[in-house]
Amino acid sequence: MSHIRATDLVVDFPIYDASQRSLRKRFLSAATGGAITHEGQHRVVVRPLDHISFDFREGDRIGVVGHNGAGKTTLLRVLNGVYEPVGGSLEISGRLASLLDITNGFDTDATGYENIVLRGLMMGIRPREIQPKIAEIAEFSGLGEYLDLPLRTYSSGMVLRLAFAVSTSVDADILLMDEWLSVGDAEFNEKASKRLNELISRTAIIVIASHDTAMLKRVCNRIIRLEHGRLSEGDQMLDHPQ
Numbered sequence: 001m002s003h004i005r006a007t008d009l010v011v012d013f014p015i016y017d018a019s020q021r022s023l024r025k026r027f028l029s030a031a032t033g034g035a036i037t038h039e040g041q042h043r044v045v046v047r048p049l050d051h052i053s054f055d056f057r058e059g060d061r062i063g064v065v066g067h068n069g070a071g072k073t074t075l076l077r078v079l080n081g082v083y084e085p086v087g088g089s090l091e092i093s094g095r096l097a098s099l100l101d102i103t104n105g106f107d108t109d110a111t112g113y114e115n116i117v118l119r120g121l122m123m124g125i126r127p128r129e130i131q132p133k134i135a136e137i138a139e140f141s142g143l144g145e146y147l148d149l150p151l152r153t154y155s156s157g158m159v160l161r162l163a164f165a166v167s168t169s170v171d172a173d174i175l176l177m178d179e180w181l182s183v184g185d186a187e188f189n190e191k192a193s194k195r196l197n198e199l200i201s202r203t204a205i206i207v208i209a210s211h212d213t214a215m216l217k218r219v220c221n222r223i224i225r226l227e228h229g230r231l232s233e234g235d236q237m238l239d240h241p242q
């Protein structure tokens with residue numbers, strides 16, 4: 001059974017070159033962002049996640065809401081293993097896929113086809129696992145002969161189409177998303193939304209951070225709210241101003 005269990009999770013970002021001068025308006029407490037503590041003359045610590053605990057189980061579609069800088073992206077990155085917590089524990093069981101930073105792993109000098117494999121590697125997928133999927137990914141991207149050309153010849157929308165096609169080609173138990181991915185022109189975007197909905201319906205646990213309450217109401221069955229790095233939970237969380 002897939003699950004994610006966090007107990008008293010803490011993430012800190014120490015900032016070593018912060019000058020007191022740039023922080024002189026300390027009497028203004030920040031409306032956004034994690035808690036800031038001052039340690040000595042030049043060290044400041046931002047705490048985007050402050051002792052948070054949760055238990056996500058199969059069937060959970062979790063919407064993460066909160067103001068700018070509340071810690072939503074940080075939470076997704078911790079789950080994805082990009083950030084290491086400085087405190088607490090995190091237990092993840094199940095294969096994890098992330099739609100965060102979907103162009104990570106791409107090489108602008110490599111062709112579209114080569115980049116499918118590179119992105120696959122970045123996602124922890126072996127070449128022999130991605131190989132049988134290449135034709136479907138190529139077809140879905142709609143990039144045709146461009147797939148034989150280096151990525152640097154693509155428009156930014158074309159790069160995103162390819163990134164989306166690869167990133168959504170492999171099933172996982174847990175899927176992380178930072179906002180609903182909308183890529184490409186209107187026609188591609190519709191196709192992409194359909195693919196994303198299908199992927200979601202096959203995935204045991206979804207965690208999606210967003211400011212889009214209408215989308216969260218449609219996709220999620222649990223809502224958690226981050227506020228200055230602290231967590232609360234409940235359906236009424238969607239009624240708060242973002």
Ligand SMILES: Nc1ncnc2c1ncn2[C@@H]1O[C@H](COP(=O)(O)OP(=O)(O)OP(=O)(O)O)[C@@H](O)[C@H]1O
Pocket residue numbers: 013015032033034035046047048066067068069070071072073074075
């Ligand atoms: N690389 C970093 N170095 C220092 N502080 C950071 C870094 N990344 C994020 N932070 C801080 O961590 C806190 C949480 O940021 P995060 O990006 O997780 O917020 P968010 O809820 O995703 O915001 P948004 O809705 O604006 O995307 C903020 O106070 C931000 O200033």
